[in-house]
Every structure is written in structure tokens, then in C-alpha cells.
Amino acid sequence: MLNSPFIYLTLFMHHFHSLKTTKVSKETNDCVHIAFAIPPELRHEFTFKQGQYINVRFLMGEEDLRRSYSIVNAPSEGNGDLEILVKHLDNGKVSTYLNQVLKLGDFVEVMAPSGHFYTHYHPSNEKNYIGLAAGSGISPVLSNLKEALYQEPKSNGYLIFSNKSFAEIIFKKEIDALVAQFEGKLKVFYLVSREKHFEDELFEGRISAEKLDLIFEKFPEIPVQDSTYFICGPSEMIKGIGDYLKKDKKVPSLQVMYEYYSAPDDGESSEMSDEFKAIPNLESMVTLIIDDDEYSFHLNSKKRSILDQALNDKLPVPFACKGGVCCTCKAQVMEGEVFMEKNFALTEDEVARGFVLTCQCHPTTNVVMLNYDV
Ligand code: FES
Structure with missing residues (x-):
């Protein structure tokens, strides 16, 4: 009941x-x-x-x-x-x-929706939010900026958004309408990487640490340190910008939030890392708790991932990208230990609390129990 x-x-x-x-x-x-x-x-x-x-x-x-x-x-x-x-x-x-x-x-x-690429808004806040997006990475960035504008009348938003060409700027009409609607509250910089920018060549190219440095220099009114960042794009962009903001610009880590693009649409890389090669070769009894039911199977640590074995056994495990990006396959380790190959989705705090991405996990002890219901 x-x-x-x-x-x-x-x-x-x-x-x-x-x-x-x-x-x-x-x-x-x-x-x-x-x-x-x-x-x-x-x-x-x-x-x-x-x-x-x-x-x-x-x-x-x-x-x-x-x-x-x-x-x-x-x-x-x-x-x-x-x-x-x-x-x-x-x-x-x-x-x-x-x-x-x-x-x-x-x-x-x-x-149902999931993910934690957001911060909490409050009408009394007077904050600054900077969105950095490449192509279709605009979706979660725009969602965040819009909510900030709707919820916090005293806050400001900035968007630096790169696309290949002007014709390919996603949601340009909607973004321009937001600029007009929230007059003075949202400033937008469109970058184009494969054609001339008619206003300023500073806006030609992709978002990178070097490009941001030039933009911040030219527009000193952008509160670089005193902003919360929402970054979404390819991994090299996220890494480059993240390092630049945190190390060079001394933006506190908690103010730099990022979301990777989805994993490749079909298939995935199966390159084995040195760390994975180094895990012990053992047979494990893996138990999964899913929707309050328990399922067990044997798995060799060097073979397929826990998620792949569960799918092979036709168990009702949640998954989507299978690439360590989406977080859908998240579970908490209740017993034993696992090796997690990649993680683009869990926060440090979640990892410290024993959460893992089962699409990336291999058992490293003879008994492992994971709970998907937490
Ligand atoms: S299925 Fe997306 S992170 Fe595991």
C-alpha cells in the first residue's frame, strides 16, 4: 500500500x-x-x-x-x-x-525531469547571472536566465552565445524579445564562428578563455567575479572556461555551474583508461535495488559495466546516454566498492555520499549492492 x-x-x-x-x-x-x-x-x-x-x-x-x-x-x-x-x-x-x-x-x-543545473532564485536577490552557451547548449542556460529575470526583478543577466552563423542563432527572436521585455536587465553578445560579424570582429569565433578575456576587458561593466555562471557546450569549452574563471578570474567554484552536451547521439567510445586496466580482476555478486525490488547477478569486474549487465539481463534499470553525462543511471552504493570510469554529471558532494553512474561502474569487491531508489 x-x-x-x-x-x-x-x-x-x-x-x-x-x-x-x-x-x-x-x-x-x-x-x-x-x-x-x-x-x-x-x-x-x-x-x-x-x-x-x-x-x-x-x-x-x-x-x-x-x-x-x-x-x-x-x-x-x-x-x-x-x-x-x-x-x-x-x-x-x-x-x-x-x-x-x-x-x-x-x-x-x-x-520525469531531473538534473541539478540550477540555482535557487528569490525575489529579494540582487545578483548577476552570466550564461555562456554554444549552439544547442543554449537550452538549459536560457531556462536559467529566464527564471532569474522572472523571479528576481533586481538581478541582471548576461548572455554570451556562440553559433556558426547569424542564421543559425537558436532562439534569437525569443532572446531579443527578452532583451526588450526586461529592458536594461539582460545584455546579450552573439558570437559567430563561420562568418563575419557586422559590428565588431571581437564577436567572431567561439567562446574560449581568450575570447572571454577580450570581452570582459572591453565591457568592464560585466561583473566577472560577482556573478553566477551557467555554462553549456562541448567539454573542451567547459573545461577551458571553467579553469579560466576559477583560476585566472578567481570566481568561487560554487558560482561556476556547467552542463555538458548530451553524449553522442548514437554509440559511444569504448577506450579503456589506465585506471580501469588497473582494477582487480574478480567475480562479484551485484545486487540492484530498483523500484523497491532486488535483482542480483554475477559480473566480472573487467567485463561490461553494471548497467550493461543489468540491461543484458533485461532488468528495469533507468538509463539514457550511457556516456556518464545525463545522470539518469545514478545509484547509491550501499555495500562494497565500484570503479567509476567517467563522470560528467555527479557533483563532488554526490560522489562523496556514495552516488555513482552505473553506466560507468565496474565492481571492485566480491559483493556490491546499489540502490537506484534514493
Ligand atoms: S546513462 Fe547517462 S550517465 Fe549513465
Whole structure:
């Protein structure tokens, strides 16, 4: 008997629901903007924070394909629909389907929002927020900036946004409308990497430490140290900018938040790291707690990941990217130890509390127990 809404939510948070599309429109040549209606009975489960993401699932032939997409809209705007942006990737089965086949009124399997790429806003705050986004990395950054503007009338937002060309600037109309709506509160710098910028060549190229340095020098009114940053783009951009802000500009780490692009749309790299090669070769009994049920299997530490073995055994484990990016496969170690190959999603605090990404984990003790329900 489920008598607590919290327990109910915890048990079913990994389940997919069929949501109807209320918008399917081309945003740029290779991006589609999709909105889903949330029926009243799912409103609670699909309550989201700015900057979170959803997982979608498609069963294509024998394949169970899952992808993560950041939410574009802010909780304080709109009609409660949930909006995402999907960039078409070459050979990306799901992104191709969503860009080329999906129609208004179609249903898509969607999991409840998750992720922690956000900060908490309060109307009395007088803060500064700087968004740094490349291409489709705009989604969670824009969601955060919009929520800040709606929630905090005394705060300011800045957006430095790079795209290949002016024609490919995602959500340009909406961003320009926000600049007008929140007059003096939002300043936007558009960068283009593959064409001339008609105003200033400073805005030609990609976002990098060097580029930011020049922009900050030219616009000293940008409060570089006294801002919270939302960064989303490719890993090399995030790393370069993160180091620059924290080391060179002395921005406190807690003020620098970042979200990686989703893992590659299809497939993944299987390069083995030296650390993985060094783990002990042993047989382990792995137990998983999923939706209050326990499942056990044997796994050699050098073979596939815990998630891959669970999927092979057809267990109902949650997953999406399988690349250590989305966090959907998160579980907490209750017993034993595991080696985690990659982690682009968990915070240091979560790792310290024993959370792991099971798509990246191999057992390193003879007995391991992981709990997905926490
Ligand atoms: S499935 Fe995305 S991090 Fe593991």
C-alpha cells in the first residue's frame, strides 16, 4: 500500500509516460523546438526546475533508444507545457526522427525531469547571472536566465552565445524579445564562428578563455567575479572556461555551474583508461535495488559495466546516454566498492555520499549492492 506521495514518486520516477506534442516547429535549419502537454495527473511528477532535462525513449525495431534533452522554458513562464530543443545530428536516429518525422499531436515516451543545473532564485536577490552557451547548449542556460529575470526583478543577466552563423542563432527572436521585455536587465553578445560579424570582429569565433578575456576587458561593466555562471557546450569549452574563471578570474567554484552536451547521439567510445586496466580482476555478486525490488547477478569486474549487465539481463534499470553525462543511471552504493570510469554529471558532494553512474561502474569487491531508489 503506497500511502506517501514521496514514496510513490520515488518508486515511479524512472518510468516513462506518453506525452502529446503541442508544438513541433523548426527553430533553425537543423533544430526543432518541441513542446509536450503535461496532463493534470502528471503535473506533480513533471514539476521541473530551470535547467533540468528529460529523457525520451523510442523503440525502433529491436533497439531501445534513449536520449536526454534539456528543458528550454522556465518554470515561471508559459502554460505549463514542457519544451525542448533537438539538434539534428548526422546519423543520429532519434534526433533525425524528431527533426524529420515527428508531427504535432504525436505522442512521445518521456521520463520525469531531473538534473541539478540550477540555482535557487528569490525575489529579494540582487545578483548577476552570466550564461555562456554554444549552439544547442543554449537550452538549459536560457531556462536559467529566464527564471532569474522572472523571479528576481533586481538581478541582471548576461548572455554570451556562440553559433556558426547569424542564421543559425537558436532562439534569437525569443532572446531579443527578452532583451526588450526586461529592458536594461539582460545584455546579450552573439558570437559567430563561420562568418563575419557586422559590428565588431571581437564577436567572431567561439567562446574560449581568450575570447572571454577580450570581452570582459572591453565591457568592464560585466561583473566577472560577482556573478553566477551557467555554462553549456562541448567539454573542451567547459573545461577551458571553467579553469579560466576559477583560476585566472578567481570566481568561487560554487558560482561556476556547467552542463555538458548530451553524449553522442548514437554509440559511444569504448577506450579503456589506465585506471580501469588497473582494477582487480574478480567475480562479484551485484545486487540492484530498483523500484523497491532486488535483482542480483554475477559480473566480472573487467567485463561490461553494471548497467550493461543489468540491461543484458533485461532488468528495469533507468538509463539514457550511457556516456556518464545525463545522470539518469545514478545509484547509491550501499555495500562494497565500484570503479567509476567517467563522470560528467555527479557533483563532488554526490560522489562523496556514495552516488555513482552505473553506466560507468565496474565492481571492485566480491559483493556490491546499489540502490537506484534514493
Ligand atoms: S546513462 Fe547517462 S550517465 Fe549513465
